[in-house]
Amino acid sequence: MRQMNAPVDLPDRLIPTRPNDAACDIAIIGSGFSGLAMGIRLKQAGVDDFLIFEKAGSVGGTWRDNHYPGCACDVQSHLYSFSFAPNPSWSRMFSPQPEIRRYLEHSAETFGLSSHLRFGHELKQAVWDASAGVWRLEMADGRRVRARILVSGMGGLSRPAIPDIPGLDTFAGTTFHSQQWRHDYPLAGKRVAVIGTGASAIQFVPQIAPQVDRLDLYQRTPPWVMPKPDRDVSALERWMFRQFPFTQWLVRAGLYWMLEMRVMGFVMHPKLMKAVEQMARRHLAREVRDPELRAKLTPDYTIGCKRVLMSNDYYGALTRANVDVVTTGIDHVEPDALVMRDGSRRPADCIILGTGFRATDPLPRGVIIGRDGRDVLDAWRDGAEAYLGTTVSGFPNLFLIMGPNTGLGHSSMVFMIESQVRYVLDALQQMRQERVQAVDVRPSIQDGFNRGIQQKLNHTIWSAGGCASWYMDPRSGKNTTLWPGFTWQFWRATQTFRMADYERWPMREQGVAPLPEQAETARA
Template identity: 55%
Template sequence: MSVQEHAVLIVGAGFAGLGMAIRLRRDGIDDFAILERADAVGGTWRDNRYPGCACDVPSHLYSYSFEPNPRWTRAYAPWHEIRDYLEHCVRKYRLGPHLRFGAALREARWDATAGRWQVLTADGRRFSAPVLIAGLGGLSNPALPRIEGIERFAGLSVHSAAWPDGLDLTGRRVAVIGTGASAIQLVPQLAGRAAQVDLYQRTPAWVLPKGDRALHDWERRLFARWPFAQRIARGASYWLHEARAIPLVQRPRWLRVGEAEARRHLRRQIADPALRARLTPDDALGCKRVLLSNDYYPALARPDVELVSEAIREITPRGVVTADGHERAADVLVWCTGFRVQGRLPAGTLVGRDGLDLRDAWEQASEAYLGTTVAGFPNLFLLNGPNTGLGHTSVLLMIEAQLAYIGDALRTLRERGLRSVEVRREAQDAYNAELQRRLAGTAWASGCRSWYLDRNGRNTVIWPGFTFEFRRRTRRFDAGAYRLEPAAP
């Protein structure tokens, strides 16, 4: 099969990959391909479509800054509006001809002789480019817990991130496993529709009120006619949410104010003191992901919803057995058990200089420089890389900062006539040592066990600061941190 050659290859067609493609076009680079494993764009908003699925970041912050969306219908956008927004961006910026669907990455290997990445997809297509940009998509690989008997269940078993179209659970007995961000949106939609909902909780989460509401027609008309009004709304929302980083990063004691509000929210919505006790976390607010909902607690107070706090011992063909030996019958298992975030890699094998596999490079800890480049991997750029996650605002702010950094790196490659750029090991090590020092004094290091931490207790997910700090650090490509290889004469 012939090799398709391009100047740049992008892996993934979610917010990160599409944003990168738009940046390339704006910078005058039109010779690129976007490799997408699925048959449509959207990333997590293509895959997560369970009832009630919506963003937990305000709509005006959950769009590209250069492409505001005046058509949002709610303060927190539902999944299908976000998917539609991304499809709109594909049309507006004419990205369709660059998309290669069904192109799951099998292997990407740096060819030092040619100075190019040689890429093979699962369906046998071959691509080649001097630059490879990979979106890591932190919420793209569903996780299942290791529970005995999962494969023996005789009913329907679905993960919230792979919800079948048209699935109707009316009148059925549903077991929901997990009480994270997906479950608190899904359970209220099932309550009153399913015959019985059993919600299996390992540990409770802090839940705060969600400031959601329908946006009025006049607001949408205002934003469409006067875009500056939406920019003002976005700016106000940005600084309001940016301020929330202060207690998380600099003043963890201030989180007691938020914890008191979460306790009031729980008291207002749950009258039963025993149930309230089971829904009250032991860890400090902010140590794990803080959830937002107005209808989760009322759903748990219903007679047809049971909160099960005992650990799951096994799954049987008929249902779920807990540690106390009690078996609860179920027709459907719904896994709201999140994603494989730790150690996430671009799908397939990624091999850099001197045969270094990224899996081996990240065996002890997932590390990158500015969450974007990795020592030993020339001309490889990551989006949503290690320590670019946030606990207080929209991750799109981090993505856009990375887009600017990568765009400037590509400009440096062109203008200096370079063959490759590769971050120096000492620069990467110093940067990650600084990150871990800063993380040690934050709310995320207050003692709980969360998916932010790897098996060694190292936080490889969260950026320990304000987004404007990261944007400042990535505004220009800092060539001094890199090995610059000139092009062959």
């Protein structure tokens, strides 16, 4: 093993130690599903020396930050929740945003995370200090923390994607991204331009269309939209889930295996998606009678290549007399209008950006600095990659939750999050038992894993479906977002932390204390 106390050259950007710096063994960044799951499982394992740093003033992550009208989940509530914290009181099959946010707040309180949460702590930079075997963190307000373990629960869909449209910054009206919805701005009677037709837009467009005077929906590529099998959860069902918890477990299990079958079309046999496409075409034909509008809304790629969306009211909203779907393409923006490539001019009072997130570029430069002063973005110059989506070579003791190639096109991300959390817990357990201060995945292990991932992805619908999507890294053309298989395969791959896959350094006699014995609940 390498000697942790051997002399090393520290990076110039190393955050210096100050006498009043805070310290913890484990620093968790973010308090969405990922950060809370990590914290709860640590508590259940008997580990108390951890802090959860949150930039905002409350927990919730994406379900706190996204609060646009109509915001809801597109995975059934009974599956889109922690396996260890079932909620028998979901009001709908697909929960709306306020209900999911309340669920996360309740989970944090129920499992006793209050004393571990640090609100108003936005991470500015985390630097690996090789001489001490710790991460040194600096927050946006100057506060500093040192921690042996750094767990990122920041997620991949947190940085809004702002389109590069000439003149957008000169618009004299109101402009905002769907994630920063302006509830204080009255839309009634306004001429509204919505740019983008992704997962957010199909939810908020039906909500605002009846309010506005005019809504121009600027569409670059139409999405495939399926009916959403949503409904109220009856009072009888909620009573049954409370009185007989195993019934909710059965519903969850049924949903899980039903959604797993989608992998057959997405990954194993993409030609099967043609049958699903016919269902989407029938939905479009039923909802949109006008052949000209229907032609605009019909994609020219195989369903599944881009994210499949679900809605029962999106198409109906586009048939309203005050709504126009614009496909000409935006040339530039003027102070009071959007100018099309054909020279036509469309006045607007407000521009709403439904343009999604920077999924393949989730971090700004300078936030995470690893061994030898290397920025994680330099390690990802050819596209983000990690071992099991969790560890990155050259960044010791850094664990990513929802890292590269852990995204899903068919099921619940909470399942993937819990799988990664269990992997991290096993890593910490083995590090304690073997008195290891730090681990760093071997480059050959990471490279071999990602070669296998990319080989599988080359034959999926996301590569063969004839589209360009946000799943793909624009620099390398690689799919750095999605997991190419069943979620149970990921669960199995992350079941045990293999110490042999990692370089490791022995525990120091001084410094951050080793972890206490972990309870068997961590392996449940």
